[in-house]
Amino acid sequence: MVLVDSLPIWAVYVGVVVLALLSSEVGFRFGLWLQDRSDEPGESKMTGAVVGGMLGLMAFLLAITMGMATDRFDARRGLVLEEANAIGTTYLRAGYLPEPAASESRELLREYVPLRIAPQDATVADLAEEIARGAEIRDELWGIAEGLAQTTPDYPDPTVLAVYHASYTESLNETIDVATTREVAGIYARVPETVLLLLFVGSALTLGMVGYSAGLTGRRSPLTAIALVVVLGAVITLIIDIERPQGGSLTVSQLPLIQLEEQIGPLKQ
Numbered sequence: 136m137v138l139v140d141s142l143p144i145w146a147v148y149v150g151v152v153v154l155a156l157l158s159s160e161v162g163f164r165f166g167l168w169l170q171d172r173s174d175e176p177g178e179s180k181m182t183g184a185v186v187g188g189m190l191g192l193m194a195f196l197l198a199i200t201m202g203m204a205t206d207r208f209d210a211r212r213g214l215v216l217e218e219a220n221a222i223g224t225t226y227l228r229a230g231y232l233p234e235p236a237a238s239e240s241r242e243l244l245r246e247y248v249p250l251r252i253a254p255q256d257a258t259v260a261d262l263a264e265e266i267a268r269g270a271e272i273r274d275e276l277w278g279i280a281e282g283l284a285q286t287t288p289d290y291p292d293p294t295v296l297a298v299y300h301a302s303y304t305e306s307l308n309e310t311i312d313v314a315t316t317r318e319v320a321g322i323y324a325r326v327p328e329t330v331l332l333l334l335f336v337g338s339a340l341t342l343g344m345v346g347y348s349a350g351l352t353g354r355r356s357p358l359t360a361i362a363l364v365v366v367l368g369a370v371i372t373l374i375i376d377i378e379r380p381q382g383g384s385l386t387v388s389q390l391p392l393i394q395l396e397e398q399i400g401p402l403k404q
Contacts, residue, residue: 144376144384151368154335155342159360162343166350182348186341193341197370200334203326204378210324211380212387214317219391221310222248225276226399228303236279241399243279247272248396251314252389253321253380266318273311280304321380331375338367 142150222244229240250265250272283300342364349355376385 140379144372144379147375148368148372151335151338151371152364154339155364155367156361158339158343159346159364162346162348163350163355164346166347167353168350170351170353182344182351186344186348189341189344193337196334196337197374200326200330200374201370201377203330204374207320207324207326208377208385208387210320211317214313214320215387215389216391218251218310218313218317219395221306221313222251222392223395223398225303225306225310228306231303232279232283232300236283240276240279242402243272243276245399245402247276248392248399251317252392252396253387254389269314273314276307277311280307325380326374326378331378334371334374338371342367 226241226244229237229244231237232240247269250269253262280300280303284304345360345363346355349360373385380387
C-alpha cells in the first residue's frame with residue numbers, strides 16, 4: 136500500500152484542494168510582502184516566465200502519471216478476462232480426466248472461482264486469506280494432474296488419455312500463470328510512491344509560484360485561481376483513483392468471473 140491508500144477518495148480530493156489553496160495563498164502573501172522591497176523592476180516578468188515553465192512541466196508530469204495509471208488499470212482489467220477464460224477452459228478440459236480426478240478437479244474449480252472475484256469492500260486481510268486459499272487449490276489441482284501423470288489408470292486407449300491429460304495440464308498451467316500475473320499486477324504493479332509524492336510537491340510549488348507571481352503584481356483573479364485549484368485537484372484525484380486497485384470509485388469489472396461462476400454452478404459438497 137502507498138501512503139494515500141488509507142484515505143478515501145473524497146478525502147484525497149479535499150486534501151489536494153486544501154494544499155493547493157494554501158500554497159497559492161502563501162505565495163500570494165509572500166509576493167505582496169516583497170512587492171515594495173524588490174529592487175529589480177523586471178522581476179515580475181521573469182517570475183511570470185518561470186511560472187509558465189513550471190505550469191508546462193506540471194502538465195507534462197500529470198500526463199505521464201496519468202498514462203502510467205491507465206496502463207496499469209487496463210492491465211488489471213484485461214487480466215480478469217484472461218483469468219476467467221483460462222479457468223473456464225480448465226474446467227471444461229477437466230472432463231477429459233478419468234474419475235474421480237475429473238469430479239475432484241471440477242469441484243475444486245467451483246470453489247476457486249469465487250475466491251478470484253475481488254469485491255471492492257474487501258479488507259486487506261480478506262484478500263490475503265482468499266489469495267492464500269487460491270494458492271492451496273492450485274496446488275491441489277496440480278497434485279491431481281501430477282498424480283495422473285505418474286500412474287496408468289484403467290483407460291481404453293492410453294494414448295488418447297495422454298493427449299487429453301496434456302491438454303488439461305496446459306490449460307491448468309495457464310490458469311496458474313495468469314493468477315500469479317494478476318496478483319502481481321494488483322498488488323505490486325503500482326505507480327511508484329515517489330512519483331505521487333513528486334506530483335503533490337510539484338503541485339504545491341507550482342500553485343505557490345502562481346500566487347507569488349500574482350502577489351508581485353498586486354493583482355489576482357480569485358475565480359481563476361479557484362478554477363485552477365479545482366481542476367488540478369480533480370485530475371490528481373482521478374490519477375490516484377485509477378491507480379488504486381481497491382477502494383476507489385473507478386473499479387475493474389469482475390463480470391467475466393461472475394458469469395463464469397454462474398456457468399459452472401456452486402459447490403456440490
